Amino acid sequence: MKRIIAIVCILSLTCAATAQQKTAFQTSSAWTPEIDVRSDIAIVYGAGDRRGMTFGQRVQSWRDRGYQTHFMTGIAWGSYEDYFTGKWDGKNHFGIGQVERDGDTIWHGRNVPYVVPESTFIAYMKEGVVKKVIDAGISYIHLEEPEFWMRAGYGEVFKQEWQRYYGFPWRPQHTSPENTYLSSKLKYHLYYNAIKEVSEYAKAYGKQKGMDVKVYIPTHSLVNYSSWQIVSPEASLASLPSIDGYIAQVWTGTSREPTFYNGLRKERVFENAFLEYGSMISMTAPTGRKIFLLTDPIEDWPRDWGDYKRNYEATFTAKLLYPTVADYEVMPWPERIYTRPYKLPNSDSSILIPKYYSTQMQIMVNALNSMPVSENKVSGVNGIGVLMGNSMMFQRFPTHQGFEDPQFSNFYGQTLPLVKLGVPVQTVHMENLSYKATLKDIKVLVMSYSNMKPMSPDVHQHLAAWVKNGGVLIYCGRDDDPYQTVQEWWNTKGNHFKAPSEHLFRLLGINPAQPESRVGKGFVYVIRQHPKEFVMNEGGAKAYVELVRKAYEENAKAGKLLVSNSLHVSRGMYDVVAVMDESAEKEPFVVKGPVIDLFDPTLPVLASKSVEPGRQALLLNVARVKQPAVPQVLAAASRVYEEERKPGSYRFVVKSPARTVNAMRILLPSEPRETILTGPGGEKITPASVSWDVSSKTCFLQFDNSPDGIRVEISWGR
Template sequence: MIKTSFTIVCSLSFVLASAQQKTAFQTSSAWTPEIDVRSDIAIVYGANDRRNMTFEERVRSWRERGYQTHFMTGIAWGSYEEYFTGKWDGKNHFGIGQVEQDGDTIWHGRNVPYVVPESTFIRYMKEGVVKKVIDAGISHIHLEEPEFWARAGYSEAFKKEWQVYYGFPWRPQHESPENTYLSSKLKYYLYFNAIKEVSEYAKAYGKQKGMDVKVYIPTHSLVNYSSWRIVSPEASLASLPSIDGYIAQVWTGTSREPTFYNGLRKERVFENAFLEYGSMISMTAPTNRKIFLLTDPIEDWPRDWGDYKRNYEATFTAKLLYPMVADYEVMPWPERIYTRPYKLPDSDSSILIPKYYSTQMQIMVNALNSMPVSENKVSGVHGIGVLMGNSMMFQRFPTHQGFEDPQFSNFYGQTLPLLKLGVPVETVHMENLPFENTLKNIKVLVMSYSNMKPMSPEVHEHLAAWVKKGGVLIYCGADDDPYQSVREWWNTKGNTFKSPSEHLFRLLGVNAAQPEARVGKGFVYIVRQHPKEFVMNAGGEKGFVALVKKAFEENAKAGKLSFSNTLHVSRGMYDVVAVMDESTGAEPFVVKGPVIDLFDPKLPVLESKSVTPGTQALLLNVGRVEHPERPQVLAAACRVYDEERKTGSYHFTAKSPAKTINVMRILLPAAPKETTVTAADGSKLEAPASWDAGSKTLLLQFDNSPEGVKVAIGW
């Protein structure tokens, strides 16, 4: 029989186990016991004072609990009432809001417009926000979501910026494709310039105060912004010396955007998330910028707890399938996750987060604290890439000459047919082609100008050089969209190409009418179809997949291109698995145990785990635990501190948000004779425990506390 008792040990402050900056969360709240997430970093959102608390006091509330503190604020919107209303400089600035064709301002919230980042706003961000934050001792600043809506571009502020940038009067974007393209390029530039100026100011002002200020950009992926019809600087920021990294804002809300495949339009959350994370990682990899990968246990729109749980598992798995990254924003807004009610499945009643879900979520979040970088590659055949570029955002709105790209299908037509067959297709950013390693491991590159255009002729020079050295290029596109003839480099300054692909084909020395041609040591295929046809039509992907297979096996001579319904990878003691539906078959993927199922709040030890199509799994493989002779917590809905190991005993302190339940599985050299869980007031509470002899693990459960729960085990 295992004896249990319960003690809570209070401590007003503590020092984190390490000064690592591996996990983070963002919050606009001061510290409260219900949201004490136990990550390394608390990213304090917004520099404004509250009714009963200054900004500095909010920051201090987290520091006193042992957190490293960062700062985040919107660069396109925010609680900047003092600026908008004129309190800051005596002038009303609501006129810089982004405006649609009908004259309506696009609002992010009450008295919070999306802004045209002109000079006074940039000055306010520097002097009214960044300076205050640095003066408060914060050296890590996150400038969130530089977003300009594609449907905007009609305000007087934007018209003035147009005149300055182009040197001629504003032109309404709805009147021609060229006007749309020019409008999008300006939107892109305005936020590139705003980020550049504000980040350079932050670095310089910090240096004056003896601080090494780091600046990060939390942003949606290029995939999502293009899909949602938003323009943002994206990849260009990665090469700015004043930008130190990104947060990849991928979550259920972005990834549940419906896509077409096999003629069916529906949500494909896992696949979409995998492509979104991939585009963010490939964007930053050549520049060696740090990147945090975000997931959210809920989302912005009200759903039910069952929906949140299912899609959280899908997006969480997708990010873990990129083993080269191990830094995470574990959640945004813990205050809304832990303290706001949402619906139960198939019910109109709303409740706070169910205990089973908060326990599971905290187990998953805590796993991120120890998730290692791994040199292992995700399963499937590597070496197939899809070209993408920032100009994907330029053609999304409005529609011209009847040319449609429903659900951004010209992108998904190049990626989903491969991903659905277990090929971990990589995205390649044309902005990164000048970096030597960008195409280093790519054997076959798929590209199209149906949904984007090259920003410079150098793009084609890099592609042509790569093909001539042995690369295989598959170009897909009818080149009949209305943006082919916009006034750009391929038809100005002595160039007279009717479409940008003509310039590429000229450098390659191929005839555009030829379906295939050898070029140097490489090969080129030209498919005169828009990629959207591969996914919007039932069975439309078959010819495309067959061509990629031929290019990979026969032309690139890169080996056999095999297919599967599964993506999986091992990272230290963790196994990450996703099995896709609409794939090669309905067979499950089986992981042999003993394994601990980290998506199950009961933390069962399983002899094997069968993962079925349309589901995912995160498993802890007991046989791969490092130092198995050492007592240690393997999985827990808490974070463990102050571990002490002696002959015959193991002691530690567990901390996690209040009003949640901790379930943990502890590896021990022998069955425990006594397990003591004690409270500071000396009271004894039940802490159910059970021993699994096969895995030599103790399952222990008790109520969490941010003040610390002391556990002592003897054997």
């Protein structure tokens, strides 16, 4: 009997492993009806037992509801009280925290420090966390947010790691640019090593148990970490054999970080999110790793629900404008979104998520379950890239020798002026230059060493070869920042370059005093300005944009550099549109219908949709529906199961969280004669709204949701 049960378990695990893994959410809670999101995967957070519930029971509560289960935990912090307090190995480890210059530890929460990942912590992560999770039958492990704060690096544990890594005593990072650079480089190495060791252990231990363990890294983008002055391994992990993919953690909280453009500092949530997602995708695409794109319908700080909605639409649209990716983490913490009242700014009242917003959110989330990968390109010129690298995180110290980079403007100076013109600029990671796919479609590449440095001379070998083969390179920078002289490969071991660009220019065979040079089949331009000047000064980007235009049209001979105030892409039956403000063009972007507006909880059918500057849209284009003669649910604030079609009738079951309202658009051959709704207990339900739209041949239904399922039966004709 035990053997039969074991075989059944193995078969069920095999089926789960081969099932669709397209959408996911993360939760620290056990299943409850209010948070039954109906994605493919429930990523269970934290391996600790709870009062009255073990970790295994928490996992099982989601499996019992049909979810595949993954596991997530922090790699830089977490609820590891047994480790910190000494219950695990008899030693107190609170001294492992990341320490600031004033001696304060940086805390993530009560008794939860951000850690310096030295050997005992790594051993704990392996034996105290990962082993337990694999023993529970989970083969997908997410090691979240390997983060070391730039302002940290003053604790005794870090000083010991410094001595071990560099072979000379610790130096306080605030005393020189070189010490800042060396401090950040060590932080980078420590988390690279921690991820490498823990992920290799997970693979090896899983193999011992006959399991194929996959390891993912949920992480902020390189754009955000650099902006927020955090150090993380980022792109280097994509080449580790023990890493299978990433979750791109982009949401309102990261994307609303203010940026400079045309001399004005303000929030630019859509544009920022677009660049963040782009940097994550370009980091993984050449390596073939899988990536889930995350958005959050709310954020960590209290705002009003209108703010959450507006910025959720902006970040959601930004990720859909990358049609080569169709895997998503649809939300973190559904328990926070659905069940926690939020105190509004300038108010003493706290309210739960409004019904109109939860309906809209669920319509958007369920659209992701059917969102296809598409070969369509986003509108605009797709052949312009901007080089970036992990060392962006190494020189974010506020000020050294009078040099500063306010709001990470040396990066945004290269990118924002192009995005604002409807050019979907692609970020290119120098760590991936050895992959042929990295520069395959790039016609013009912009780069600067004003905010980063090459970590290897190989970077220049790849760039020089690309230019000589026909690429057009635009180098921006004065090469006078204090990090040019840090102790690195370009000024050690027989090299005597005053700046790393000198090595690149030598390989290219050009005189950088000449603003334009032909190199083989390609061209090189040198602009002796820091890119931050393009955005921190009013009108500062004009000459830069004109040079990009010249490089693209005349040198690369890639066609006209088309500009607009919008970005648009079609993905199957969906149209994704973003229209930007701060542009010379003020016209809206118009999509001809009939289209269903998925950002409106009433799912209106429109003859056309006009998207104004500063707004975004997700539209379902009825004319592009596959198999239009087949009855089907086109959009819903629920997930559809058990579909059954017969002549003259269509029936199905829909499931979604309790205490939310469903709205549906259903494509039918003709107007319904009868619509019957049946609750999970067999009770008849009267819909709150039923209507028919002739132009789209769709029926609109609205009724309260149930995680146990509402059966819908529709008949038409005689």
